[in-house]
Amino acid sequence: MQRLLDLLPEWLEKWKMAVNVGKTAAILTSRRRPLRQLQFRGQDIEWKTSVCYLGCHIDRSLRMIPMVNHVVNQAAAARSMLYPVLVSHLPTRTKLRVYWAYVRSRLTYAAPAWYALCSATQRRRLQVQQNRCLRLIVGASRYVRNDVIHRDTLTPTVEEFVRHLASRLFARADNGPHVHLHGIAPLHARPPEGRPLARELLQQSSSSQPVIPDTGGISD
Known part of the structure; x- marks a missing residue:
């Protein structure tokens, strides 16, 4: 890892990219303790037990507990702010669209990347917010x-x-014009005690297709 970090500045200079070392962190997704202090351009990189990357909170155990806590809090806050709308006399289809746009979008942010790692308890917490x-x-x-x-x-x-x-995500990636995205996050064989893979969500849904909302059929 340190050898790769030493090679990175040359690549960054070539492509005119800058890195904020102060905001750079390292995480070890296992129970092992970090073996050494990593450095980038002479500055220490902090080891953390949880990091936030593109809005996703990743913990070292990969149980996604911080991420579930984050989206549940976000959804609960949005529900609280929208409470007067959700209990109003607006048409049901309108209130459902408000929920889909402002609450469910927070509850399922980037979910195809992390939902497979959630335990049954964490999945129930997400469903409770929708209920x-x-x-x-x-x-x-x-x-x-x-x-x-x-x-x-x-x-x-x-x-x-x-x-x-x-x-939809994997279909666009596999069938799109960008070859480097074909087969992204492939489904490899893993031991029973291994961590779930993102594409396993597609395996689970092969037997039953999800019901997709059709607002045209909702009565007020």
Whole structure:
């Protein structure tokens, strides 16, 4: 790793790119302790147990707990701010579109990249946020089941929606004009105790296709 860091300045100068070493961090995705202090251009690179890269919070265990905490907090904050809209007398289709645009988009940000790594408990936490929003939108009583609300509003579960996003993502990458993206994040054989792979979301969805919202069929 240090040898690669030593070679990096030449490449950066060639392509006129700058690096803020103060914001650069290193993470070791295992239980091993870092073997040495890495340096870039004479400055130490800090070792961290969790880093944020392109809005995704990655922890060293790759359980994505910080990421789930982040999106759940973001979605809960958006739901709180939009509460007057979600419980208003606006048409149901309008309130659903508000939820899809401002809450679900935060809940599933970059989800095809990290959702497969989430445990069942973390996935339930994400689904709970959607359940709460849908119950506000339709004004459901405590005795109405969540699956009934999803069916009547034609809203897929969070997992179904993420699988749909992953399917579209890999289809565009595999069939697009950019050859270097073909076969990105391939599905390799792994031991049962190994970490899940992103493309496994497509395997899980092969038996049942996700229900995609069709706002034209939603009654007020």
